[in-house]
Amino acid sequence: MYGGGADEELLAEALHPYPDGLLVTTKVGVARSGPSGEWRLDGRPVVLCDQVEQALRRLRVERLELLQLHRVDPETSLADQLGALRHLQAEGKIGRIGLSEVTVDELRQAGEIVDLASVQNRYNLLDREHEPVLAACEEAGSRSCRGVLSPGGNPARGPGSPQWRPSSKPRRRRSRSPGSSTTRRSSSRPGTARVDYLEENLAAERLQLTRAHRERLDQIPDLAQGTPSYR
Known part of the structure; x- marks a missing residue:
């Protein structure tokens, strides 16, 4: 293909x-x-x-x-x-x-x-449609779900498109992008189309998100109201 x-x-x-x-x-x-x-x-x-x-x-x-x-x-x-x-x-x-x-x-x-x-499966901060599949994968031990809004792509523009930016996100000292926070899920396999996005994905491995951070990230779909903005 x-x-x-x-x-x-x-x-x-x-x-x-x-x-x-x-x-x-x-x-x-x-x-x-x-x-x-x-x-x-x-x-x-x-x-x-x-x-x-x-x-x-x-x-x-x-x-x-x-x-x-x-x-x-x-x-x-x-x-x-x-x-x-x-x-x-x-x-x-x-x-x-x-x-x-x-x-x-x-x-x-x-x-x-x-x-x-x-x-x-597609999985990211805005699109949680496959949450049941993710749960089933984790239960079964299959661990590979793709967050297409991770650095390098988005569902509206495709791989290599401008990086998605939500209306609210963690401070930069915690994460350079919302997508890199998605990679903290044990089952994520983020897409990457540029070197700087790759660096962000790798840096996500060092992130230590608190419960408060995770709760704030989970609020993003409601804050964005289903309409991502692009830069």
Whole structure:
């Protein structure tokens, strides 16, 4: 999906041979299979298997240590989609399997088919829709949820857009951005499109938020009234 696979080729050019301890992950499940060749969800087993083979070739690896399904394709049974990935896992072409933008019910169904290593849902200071999924992940031990309003992106403008700024935020001595506070959740995996955003995300690991700070952050959705401002 990302550049028709060009991102995987660029990653390999930049980092291959990959250093020890580096986890390279990619996704499948979106293809140019619409009526006019447009991108659409496509979880048919034949498509998923082909995309895995292409990813292996472009990334120059024999095994994808973590493979995530972009989205659950509503036109293909979840059992067929995950069954294909489970088959590839048995062949040694996939190490771990993850999902993106799933509901608690889909998470439960998927857990009955495969062992899940990650769940990547949108979660941030304003958007708490997937709080039940986050709770289910933490309970199950799956710890990967993406806060798209973390530094580097926002749902209105996309990755690399101007950083979101709420009407109220912690003092700078505590955090350079609201998104970096989101990374303090044990399950967050913030997006990053610029070096300074990356530095903020890394700095968040050193933040020690008090209960008062967390309560203030939880008030942001009401303060913003669902309308983020941009700079």
